[in-house]
Amino acid sequence: MKAIKSFIKNLIPSYAYLPLILVVSFNFISFSMTQLLMGEAGRHTLFTSLDHAIPFVPGFIYIYVLAFVQWGVNWILIAREGKEFCYYYAMADIVAKIVCFLFFVFYPTIMIRPEFEVTGFTTFLVDLIYKIDKPYNLFPSIHVLGSYLATRVSFRLSKAPRYYRLANVVLTCLVCLSILFVKQHVVLDIPGGILACEIGLTIAYLCRNRVRRTIRRISHEE
Secondary structure: OHHHHHHHHHHOOHHHHHHHHHHHHHHHHHHHHHHHHHOOOOOEOOOOHHHHHOOOOHHHHHHHHHHHHHHHHHHHHHHHHOHHHHHHHHHHHHHHHHHHHHHHHHOOEEOOOOOOOOOOHHHHHHHHHHHHOOOEOOOOOHHHHHHHHHHHHHOOOOOOOOHHHHHHHHHHHHHHHHHHHOOOOOOOHHHHHHHHHHHHHHHHHHOHHHHHHHHHHHHHHO
């Protein structure tokens, strides 16, 4: 146990604990809590003819799952970059999740998923994701939001290797494709996720002075 605590302490600075906890909490509230809150309420569909033309490709589920790793690495690097940097992007993410929450409550959407047989590990993984994640809370796409934020952050990180930027750009593009090919989202959910992220970043930028004052106050209390 002590070894685990020591590892976490060396990996994530103590000042990042609060903002990271808030990020995780708001993600849970915006996604999971709204599914419980809305239940089987009437939902809209943004399905278009373009979505109808996109085939179901189960193999993209690996990219879909890899996005979670991308987000985790991204937040570790954000936390290690510096206190102000960490608080800034935490605020941006929280605001973006509030935007998602509002859409999930006031304009809930639904996805019609394909039927398929489980014939191997790949289709088993797709089936597992389908069972865990109901076809709700689609617009804006939180999957796109998280990966797009990772890409935006990668261009401001000073402590990450240069190839990290390119890796994030490529992976984010693949994530956008994956949500379509595994039929977790429709095309319009992609710009929705990007827009939600940009709103979060914009509001965080406008509130950056307040963030600095909050950091100074917390630092003084510590």
